Amino acid sequence: MSRIAIAGYRSKPGKAGELDTLMRTHLPILQQAKLATARAAIILKAEHGTVIEVFEGISE
Numbered sequence: 508m509s510r511i512a513i514a515g516y517r518s519k520p521g522k523a524g525e526l527d528t529l530m531r532t533h534l535p536i537l538q539q540a541k542l543a544t545a546r547a548a549i550i551l552k553a554e555h556g557t558v559i560e561v562f563e564g565i566s567e
Contacts, residue, residue, distance in 0.1 A: 509544050512564040517557050526558060534562055541565060 518526035530550055537543035548562040 508566055509563045510566050512543075512560075512562055514560045515557060516560070523556055530558060530560065533560070537562070537564070 516526060516530075534543055534548045538545065542565055544563040544565060546563040548560055551559040551561075553559075
């Protein structure tokens, strides 16, 4: 069974680039661990820097 997951992230001051890098690697890591489906994530970034990630997680 799968479920839609919505997560919000906010970087510490001066760390926005590191958060951007993390967002590119986060879903593939979850997929390798069989915690997310192959469906692509939707990643949204607000003007003030908050990042919203929507992906399909796998649950038992």
